[in-house]
Amino acid sequence: MIQRLGLPLMAVWLAVSALPAQAQSKVKVGNVNTVSDISIYIADKKGYFKAEGLDIEFVGFSSAARMIAPLGTGELDVGGGTVSAGLYNAFSRKIGIAIVADKGSSKPSYNFSQLMVRKDLVDSGRYKTFADLKGLKLATVAKGTGNAATLNFALKLGGIAFKDADVVELGFPQHYPAYANKVIDASITNEPTLTLIERAGLAVRVDKNEQVYPDHQTAVLLYADKFRKERAADALKFMRAYIRGARDYNDSLKGGRIAGKGAEDVIATLVQYTEVKDANLHRDTTPSACDPDGNVNIASLDDDLAFFKTEGLIQDKSIRAADVIDMSFVKQVQAELGPYKKPD
Numbered sequence: 001m002i003q004r005l006g007l008p009l010m011a012v013w014l015a016v017s018a019l020p021a022q023a024q025s026k027v028k029v030g031n032v033n034t035v036s037d038i039s040i041y042i043a044d045k046k047g048y049f050k051a052e053g054l055d056i057e058f059v060g061f062s063s064a065a066r067m068i069a070p071l072g073t074g075e076l077d078v079g080g081g082t083v084s085a086g087l088y089n090a091f092s093r094k095i096g097i098a099i100v101a102d103k104g105s106s107k108p109s110y111n112f113s114q115l116m117v118r119k120d121l122v123d124s125g126r127y128k129t130f131a132d133l134k135g136l137k138l139a140t141v142a143k144g145t146g147n148a149a150t151l152n153f154a155l156k157l158g159g160i161a162f163k164d165a166d167v168v169e170l171g172f173p174q175h176y177p178a179y180a181n182k183v184i185d186a187s188i189t190n191e192p193t194l195t196l197i198e199r200a201g202l203a204v205r206v207d208k209n210e211q212v213y214p215d216h217q218t219a220v221l222l223y224a225d226k227f228r229k230e231r232a233a234d235a236l237k238f239m240r241a242y243i244r245g246a247r248d249y250n251d252s253l254k255g256g257r258i259a260g261k262g263a264e265d266v267i268a269t270l271v272q273y274t275e276v277k278d279a280n281l282h283r284d285t286t287p288s289a290c291d292p293d294g295n296v297n298i299a300s301l302d303d304d305l306a307f308f309k310t311e312g313l314i315q316d317k318s319i320r321a322a323d324v325i326d327m328s329f330v331k332q333v334q335a336e337l338g339p340y341k342k343p344d
Helices: 002-017 035-045 064-073 085-092 119-123 146-157 172-180 193-199 225-230 232-251 263-273 279-284 298-310 328-337
Strands: 025-031 054-060 078-082 097-105 113-118 137-140 166-169 186-190 203-205 217-224
Touching (some): 025 064, 064 078, 064 097, 113 146, 113 172, 146 217, 172 193, 186 203, 225 232, 232 328
Antiparallel strands (some): 113 203
């Protein structure tokens, strides 16, 4: 009896095993190997995307700005980075992209982009308050970016107009040698360069009370229109996995560091996926905040956009931040998963 049943069951098993595995949908994701991509990296490493039936292909870029064109053509499905004047101008030119979730922001104790001033200027008393930024050579990564908007906020606190300041454009890695050679006096610098500069005694953080641009929306997740409209099911799956990764990341945050639940796994993920291979540096730096429910601070985006318009960098003066935002995927995932709860 057992022998008779075994043969047909074996035949069924062989037939099933011969069937091709269900194909996963490929999603091309732009990245620049930055820490603010951590929620994506966690979701990839933990298999959240794979569980959703998605095959992630990372496509490297030298800057987030270079993602806009391939997102517009649909060659790239997902991207992200700082919100810039270029993003709004691309939208005005009918390049199909949309902001769909938070990817990085500044919050109390998680202000990963800070105002620094050369240490000798602070020690000598040349710099004491924001008003002392007048006459100093100031570095921002690029005009028309959120980084420049942060600098503008600091200048306003000192009663200085951005147009009257001596501002130079300099990539974050170049801030270190610029301070060492006294080429710049102050800057808005992101981690981990910020911590490296401070370790070397070249400059110090001067915004101890975190007055400069609190709750600043600094980086966002972007979807190509072709992805969110023509592959809406995959776009929702991606968002579900992404928010699960963002929640794991938030679990790891404690006391202004990656020091909470699962912290060592998060640090190992950063070492694996980013160009910074020093685990201790990741432990020492101030991490960025990332909303565990994917929410975007629209008021902050409006403030940046107003600054870009004042600087004459926006082509369509009628454009609003809300015009480039689609929170429908985030809202669907929030309804499924419920609100985030920080572990005890």
